[in-house]
Amino acid sequence: MNSDLEKLIALQQIDSRLAALRAEIAALPGEVARIEAKLAGSKAKVEAAQAAIKADESARRKYESDIKDQQEKISKYREQSLKVKTNQEYRALLSEIEQAEQEIARLEDKVLEIMVAADTRKETLKQAEAALKADIAENEREKEHVRRQTAEDERQAAELGAQRKDLRTGINDETLRHYDRVLKLRGSALAAVYDDQMCSVCRVILRPQVYQDVMQGEATVYCDSCQRILYYVPPPPKEEESKDAKAEGVPRPTAAQPDEAAAQ
Numbered sequence: 641m642n643s644d645l646e647k648l649i650a651l652q653q654i655d656s657r658l659a660a661l662r663a664e665i666a667a668l669p670g671e672v673a674r675i676e677a678k679l680a681g682s683k684a685k686v687e688a689a690q691a692a693i694k695a696d697e698s699a700r701r702k703y704e705s706d707i708k709d710q711q712e713k714i715s716k717y718r719e720q721s722l723k724v725k726t727n728q729e730y731r732a733l734l735s736e737i738e739q740a741e742q743e744i745a746r747l748e749d750k751v752l753e754i755m756v757a758a759d760t761r762k763e764t765l766k767q768a769e770a771a772l773k774a775d776i777a778e779n780e781r782e783k784e785h786v787r788r789q790t791a792e793d794e795r796q797a798a799e800l801g802a803q804r805k806d807l808r809t810g811i812n813d814e815t816l817r818h819y820d821r822v823l824k825l826r827g828s829a830l831a832a833v834y835d836d837q838m839c840s841v842c843r844v845i846l847r848p849q850v851y852q853d854v855m856q857g858e859a860t861v862y863c864d865s866c867q868r869i870l871y872y873v874p875p876p877p878k879e880e881e882s883k884d885a886k887a888e889g890v891p892r893p894t895a896a897q898p899d900e901a902a903a904q
């Protein structure tokens with residue numbers, strides 16, 4: 641295999657990893673926004689529970705003050721009833737007193753409803769506060785994770801960027817221009833060729849001469865159809881040899897996978 645081709649395969653792997661890292665870095669602010677939205681939801685629940693308790697307290701105070709008013713009214717009617725001259729006036733006052741008593745009974749029921757609901761309200765608030773506390777802790781953990789992930793991704797990207805620069809200086813200019821053009825257009829610039837004699841990405845069968853050239857690996861050969869730079873991947877060795885190949889760190893049969901994934 642010519643040295644440009646080896647460098648191009650390495651370059652393609654670096655470019656794929658860089659693209660994945662950049663996508664991840666770009667997605668992380670969205671992750672933070674999602675975490676913040678969840679926390680805002682928990683805060684809103686606590687505030688709603690607190691507001692419900694406050695509203696109940698204020699309603700209860702209003703009912704109790706209304707009860708007092710009605711009681712004062714009754715006292716006043718009773719005093720008046722001692723001074724009335726006619727039965728008609730007396731009955732009218734009794735009717736007023738009865739109405740006020742009914743109103744007091746209605747208001748007392750309302751106060752009782754609030755008192756009965758108070759335990760549920762308190763429990764709802766307690767649960768909302770506990771959920772908020774857990775969410776605040778989770779929020780801190782997740783934001784810390786995002787901060788670390790971003791820093792780590794950026795560190796890796798910088799490292800890969802430096803490796804990429806080094807690799808590129810060693811590759812023929814024209815080949816590099818072709819690589820960049822196809823990468824930009826198709827998302828991957830290399831395609832493996834196996835014994836089926838096809839471009840493994842666009843699935844077009846190679847002309848016999850092109851296949852021969854790819855197998856020899858001397859010249860830089862392009863796919864007639866998708867213009868990707870082709871490289872030959874020999875069939876996987878037999879089991880015993882396969883172990884040797886692994887020991888030597890030659891992952892050639894899988895070298896085409898980043899290209900194929902990128903093309904889909």
Ligand SMILES: [Zn+2]
Pocket residue numbers: 831839840841842843844863864865866867868
């Ligand atoms: Zn092709």
